[in-house]
Amino acid sequence: MSERQNLNTLISGQNVEEVYLLSHKQVLTSRAGKSYGALRLSDATGEKEAKLWERAEELLTGLEAGQVVKVWGKVQAYQGQNQMVITQIEASPHSDPSIFLPQSPKNSTQMWPEFDALLKKVGNPHLKRILGGIFSPAFRQRFANAPAAKFAHHAYVGGLLEHTISVGQLAVAISNQYPHLDRDLLLCGALLHDIGKVEEFSLGPPIEYTDIGRLEGHIIIGLRQLDAVLDQQVKTPPPLAAALRHLIISHHGQEAFGSPQKPKIPEAMVLHALDDLDAKTQMVQQILAKAKPDANWSGYHNLLERHIYLLNSQGLPHAGYSQEETKALSTQEFSLFSKMDN
Secondary structure (H helix, E strand, C coil), rough: CCCCHHHHHCCCCCCEEEEEEEEEEEEEEECCCCCEEEEEEEECEEEEEECCCCHHHHHHCCCCCEEEEEEEEEEEEEECEEEEEEEEEEECCCCCCCHHCCCCCCHHCCCCHHHHHHCCCCCCHHHHHHHHHHCCCHHHHHHCCCCCCCCCCCCCCCCCHHHHHHHHHHHHHHHCCCCCCCHHHHHHHHHCCCCCCHHHHCCCCCCCECCHHHHHHHHHHHHHHHHHHHHCCCCCHHHHHHHHHHHHHCCCCHHHHHCCCCCCCCCHHHHHHHHHHHHHHHHHHHHHHHHCCCCEECCECCCCCCCCCCCCCCCCCCCCCHHHHHHHHHHHHHHHHHHHHC
């Protein structure tokens, strides 16, 4: 059996004959008036844009997003990115399409001990009871599979748990730097800020917004989930409950980004910054992982609204220097800095 042609390993000029998840399908019309297919294919390693230039209406009739399909085609470079040009596509029966969804590089067995270690760091008894009320065994199972987004960051199975752990660990670290912060409140907010995403997204496949996700969004959904627990925890001091609710309400930072309120307490300001930091850092990490070895710059990233300069481990651009030249330059720099230190 030949080795599977995973999407993240395809290179320009490669012929493809493989099975993928059809995560997006659209029939468009070119300027010349000819129909073509604009598709997106997915597997557990990622996604790739694809075009079907010939017989689009004929071949795509009966195919829908969420189906497993077999495709034949070739990878071609277009505007600095690889895309697949398909010559043939057909439905391919498969018992479990969800295995083609992108997955977190960590599995939940690895991540739950990290999450539980953060739970144990919350000392406030009221906040501990709230966290216990939210993270029931049934909710934990759904939380472990949920993505953190559809496209932007941690947009894969297990992404929500991975992102939440990262923001929680950042909360602990920054509380050591700024002791005036209420670490328990900040950490509890970090662990709860995105709980609404469990209901905002469906694993489909493909990963998609639910009806309630589109109607309300994860901030409102998460607030309802928190309020349901607060209604049972009647002894929670009202100021503490209000502060925790505010952390969820304001964690996107400003109204333009979906927050009903801007952060108005120190812990809320920090939570927004940490959430934004982890999300954008993961976006850049994805850009670097997909970067061509001979490229100095990434393509334009719509969400980050910029190109990313691609540096290698020596702080030099990826392109323009051979391995020998890079090694020589690094040696010269080391010698220069040594003389300066002396």
